[in-house]
Amino acid sequence: MKSVVQEASSVAKAVDAGWRKANKPAEFRVCVMEEGKSGFLGFNSEPAKIVVYFDDKPKAKEQPRRAQKRRTQAAPVRPAKTTQRPSLRTTSQPSQAAPSKKVEPKVAETPVVRQQRELKPREATKQNDVNEVLWTPDMVEVVREWISQALQAMSGNATKFSIQPSRYYLKVVMEQPLLDDSDRERRLFAGFATLTMQALRRATRKKLRGFKVVLSSKGS
Known part of the structure; x- marks a missing residue:
């Protein structure tokens, strides 16, 4: 200094x-x-x-x-040697990967045949489910007795009707109309269906989800 x-x-x-x-x-x-x-x-x-x-x-x-x-200016020159090495490796890879591409289409054909074979039994089970009747004879008998008693109490006369179960639906068809007015008759049948399902649940002690009673008449 x-x-x-x-x-x-x-x-x-x-x-x-x-x-x-x-x-x-x-x-x-x-x-x-x-x-x-x-x-x-x-x-x-x-x-x-x-x-x-x-x-x-x-x-x-x-x-x-x-x-x-x-x-520092001379240091960046060194990576130039390393950048040339990956180019040598990449040139050798396509020759090894080429035979694998030829094998892929043959392997992909086999699962398609298996899927087609498995679809046939599934379609058969679906058709069986459509034709299956879920209403048991005991359940149908409970509905028959309740509707008979309700009609007897309402009109004082016995009214004939038919019952046809179809999976979750139970179709009840009266032989003749109960009321002259078709709109009032539909409302009456809707109330009957609700009360019938309530009586059926109490008798079977089950929730019966999806089950329905549908009432109609031949003349309506």
């Missing part, structure tokens, strides 16, 4: 002169020894006095920096 003592009429001029005297260093420190005084008409004036501290070895620091820059 070196220092230069400089005097001038002001601190600013002393700093500028001292910096130039020290060969314009990039980094330096200034210590003000005397700020200076100006007298009347220049009499009894005192100059400003400063000290400039600076390092006189800037070149020694620049040399390792330049060496580091050269190393």
